Amino acid sequence: MLFADLATTSSALATTRSRLAKRALLVDLLRRTPAQDVGIVSRYLGGQLRQRRTGLGWRSLASLPDPADAPSLTVAQVDAAFESMSLLVGPGSGTARSAQAAALFGAATADEQRLLRGLVTGELRQGSLDALLLDAVAEAASVPPDVVRRAAMMAGDTEPVAVAALTSPDPAVALAAFTLVVGRPVRPMLAQSAPDVDGAWASLGPGPVVVDSKLDGIRIQVHRRGSEVRVFTRSLDEITDRVPEIVAVVLAMPASELVLDGEALAVGPDGRPRPFQETSARSATKDAEVAAAVTLTPFFFDCLHVDGVDLLDAPLLRRLDALDAVAGSSVVERLVTGDVDAARAYFTDTVRAGQEGVVIKAADAPYEAGRRGAAWIKVKPRNTLDLVVLAVEWGSGRRQGLLSNIHLGARDGDGFVMLGKTFKGMTDEMLRWQTERFTELATSPLDDWVVHLRPEQVVEIAFDGLQRSSRYAGGLALRFARVVRYRDDKSATEADTIETVRALVGRAGNASDG
Numbered sequence: 314m315l316f317a318d319l320a321t322t323s324s325a326l327a328t329t330r331s332r333l334a335k336r337a338l339l340v341d342l343l344r345r346t347p348a349q350d351v352g353i354v355s356r357y358l359g360g361q362l363r364q365r366r367t368g369l370g371w372r373s374l375a376s377l378p379d380p381a382d383a384p385s386l387t388v389a390q391v392d393a394a395f396e397s398m399s400l401l402v403g404p405g406s407g408t409a410r411s412a413q414a415a416a417l418f419g420a421a422t423a424d425e426q427r428l429l430r431g432l433v434t435g436e437l438r439q440g441s442l443d444a445l446l447l448d449a450v451a452e453a454a455s456v457p458p459d460v461v462r463r464a465a466m467m468a469g470d471t472e473p474v475a476v477a478a479l480t481s482p483d484p485a486v487a488l489a490a491f492t493l494v495v496g497r498p499v500r501p502m503l504a505q506s507a508p509d510v511d512g513a514w515a516s517l518g519p520g521p522v523v524v525d526s527k528l529d530g531i532r533i534q535v536h537r538r539g540s541e542v543r544v545f546t547r548s549l550d551e552i553t554d555r556v557p558e559i560v561a562v563v564l565a566m567p568a569s570e571l572v573l574d575g576e577a578l579a580v581g582p583d584g585r586p587r588p589f590q591e592t593s594a595r596s597a598t599k600d601a602e603v604a605a606a607v608t609l610t611p612f613f614f615d616c617l618h619v620d621g622v623d624l625l626d627a628p629l630l631r632r633l634d635a636l637d638a639v640a641g642s643s644v645v646e647r648l649v650t651g652d653v654d655a656a657r658a659y660f661t662d663t664v665r666a667g668q669e670g671v672v673i674k675a676a677d678a679p680y681e682a683g684r685r686g687a688a689w690i691k692v693k694p695r696n697t698l699d700l701v702v703l704a705v706e707w708g709s710g711r712r713q714g715l716l717s718n719i720h721l722g723a724r725d726g727d728g729f730v731m732l733g734k735t736f737k738g739m740t741d742e743m744l745r746w747q748t749e750r751f752t753e754l755a756t757s758p759l760d761d762w763v764v765h766l767r768p769e770q771v772v773e774i775a776f777d778g779l780q781r782s783s784r785y786a787g788g789l790a791l792r793f794a795r796v797v798r799y800r801d802d803k804s805a806t807e808a809d810t811i812e813t814v815r816a817l818v819g820r821a822g823n824a825s826d827g
Contacts, residue, residue: 314350316391316421317384318342319357320428327710332445339449348480353392355475358446362432363392363472364399368410369433378419380426391417391429443471454478456485464491466681469498469549493623495538495570498545502574502615502681504672504689510657513673513690521676523629524648524656525614527691529669529778530578530592533611535563537571546596555599559611568639570620574680575613575645585667589792590780614645614672617680628677629688649676664694669778695775696817698791698809699800701729702770705751706763708736708744716748716764721774721794723787724810729768730787732814738775738795747799771800771808779818787811789818 322342329335339358346354356363394417398410418426444462450471451461456478465474468491481487493499507513514522532547542560544553553560559577579587579595586592587607595607616636617625624632636644648659660671670693678688700721708717718736722729739747752759754766775797782790789811 314346314354314388315384316386316388316425316428318345319354319388320384320422320424323358323428323431324424327713330711336445336449336452339446340453343449343453343475343479346479350388351479352472352476353388355446355450356472357388357428357432359443359471360431360435362395364395367395367398367433368401368406369398369414373411373414374418374430374433377426378415380418380423381420382422384422384425386417386420386425446471447474450475450478454484456488460485460488464488466500467491467493469500493572493618493625495572495618496536496541496543498534498536498543498549498551499572499617499625500549501532501534501547502686502689504691505687507673507690507692508695510660510671510673510692511653513692514653514656516687516690517673517675519651521649521651522656523633523674523676524650524659525672525674526646526663526666526668527670527672527693528576528578528612528645529586529589530576530609530612531596533559533575533577535559535571535573535575535611535613537563537566537568539569540564552596555596555604556609558608562611562643566639566641566643568619570618571639572616572618573613573636573640574615574617575611575643577609577611579607580610588781589778611643612645613640613643614647615680616640625680627679629674629679630676632680660692669693693777696777697773697775697797698723698814699771699803699807700732700774701768701805701808702751702754702766702772703729703731703768704763704765705747706734712736712744714748715744716751717744719747719772719796720763721772721791722768722808723814724805724808725787729805730811731785732787732789733782733785733791733794735774735791735794735796737793738797743796743799769805771803771805773797773800779814787814789814 319342322338325338326335329338342354353363394413398413401410418429421429447461447465448458451458461474461478464477465471468474474488474491477487478484507516534545536543542553542563543551544556544559545551556577563571577592577596579591581587591607592609595603595609613636616632616639617623619635619639624635648655650656656673663671670691672689672691675688678686681688700723702719703722704720705716706718708715717739718734720731720734722731750770751764751766754769755764756767757765774791774794776791777793779789780792781788784790
């Protein structure tokens with residue numbers, strides 16, 4: 314298949330808002346894809362390269378040849394080129410990689426270069442979410458969507474499922490072969506959000522619920538078969554050799570086969586969670602000095618398999634009984650209740666203890682791996698600040714031609730100190746408004762990627778917590794910032810100060826201290 318066919322569909326996806334229209338585009342391309350290219354095409358439609366690392370990044374793409382006039386690349390040639398680059402090591406590898414990248418991009422048309430750049434940087438914005446792609450695979454293969462989703466959940470990956478569904482003589486049989494295998498990670502079940510406990514309670518309906526403490530750590534999934542333990546992250550990356558303390562905890566459990574879902578985090582002597590960066594840095598390195606300074610403690614909240622018995626389809630309370638029997642003190646604290654007042658009180662106590670919030674779960678729900686199911690609902694304290702927009706970046710994809718990603722600052726004396734960026738929470742109407750507004754406030758050329766502004770516009774920002782940051786002069790950065798509304802009723806002199814932000818550090822509901 315020509316790479317141009319994929320690039321054309323990707324561009325159409327980026328400018329299409331309707332999910333039905335997006336799915337139709339995906340189905341059309343998948344049905345036209347030769348069997349030998351299905352794996353590559355499905356991976357690229359999901360916005361990823363097949364290679365974990367290529368050695369390329371934004372800097373590598375700063376100077377590229379002009380685009381080709383006509384398409385000639387095939388998807389197989391593109392994949393082979395990235396594979397070749399990923400294998401380059403040692404002296405001279407950087408020069409060789411740059412030469413190969415230049416050759417690849419030089420053979421690509423402008424539309425193909427856009428797609429290649431998005432795949433390399435991981436910032437391909439085409440709205441082709443994995444769930445939508447799985448539905449398109451199901452339609453293209455004429456099998457029920459639930460069958461495809463379950464296979465993907467078991468495989469932990471879309472590519473092999475797409476290959477099985479679209480290249481097998483009997484797709485249903487091929488997809489049924491994907492089952493839970495101890496040692497192979499499954500996609501984790503995800504939670505929806507509610508603004509408060511009452512909202513979550515109303516969504517789940519009457520009857521007892523499970524209220525889990527929501528810990529601010531890294532999501533882990535552990536698999537044990539005999540004396541072998543493997544630890545995976547939320548993105549299904551394996552980190553076993555980095556976390557021997559977690560392996561030791563699991564090996565001490567009274568079972569020979571296990572699949573458990575949980576969180577790992579650094580805990581202080583007072584029992585309160587340490588700053589999220591300590592957990593993140595510890596899980597990302599094998600450095601002995603870091604490992605000696607920070608110990609990760611696992612806390613588990615679900616059991617998917619124990620000693621030959623799969624529990625994915627069992628109700629939550631049964632899974633928790635199995636979890637309690639094997640994990641002992643390594644279980645996340647929880648409350649099982651049918652009283653909304655008790656759930657509210659538990660939420661308050663949990664946040665006061667330094668945790669991130671709670672996850673309220675239907676007691677009879679199965680484990681819906683890989684889905685943001687309605688049976689789990691997270692509730693966190695809502696933090697907001699009134700900040701000033703210091704600069705803005707031009708958007709891409711559906712936001713092409715609009716000023717999108719805003720740089721956020723708090724007052725610091727007579728100036729401002731940056732706390733992060735966000736493009737989350739913006740409606741189409743808001744994007745149009747801010748493009749006009751920020752054009753008026755611009756102090757640098759509008760054809761620059763980042764447009765600097767007069768610090769006048771106040772915006773209300775919701776965020777999940779604060780973390781230390783060496784990137785910003787104030788030493789702090791917002792976590793998961795999103796726009797609530799623009800505050801035309803406030804001047805920049807009324808925006809929150811960096812002192813106000815620092816006062817939030819360590820307060821319940823924030824992720825880290827300063």
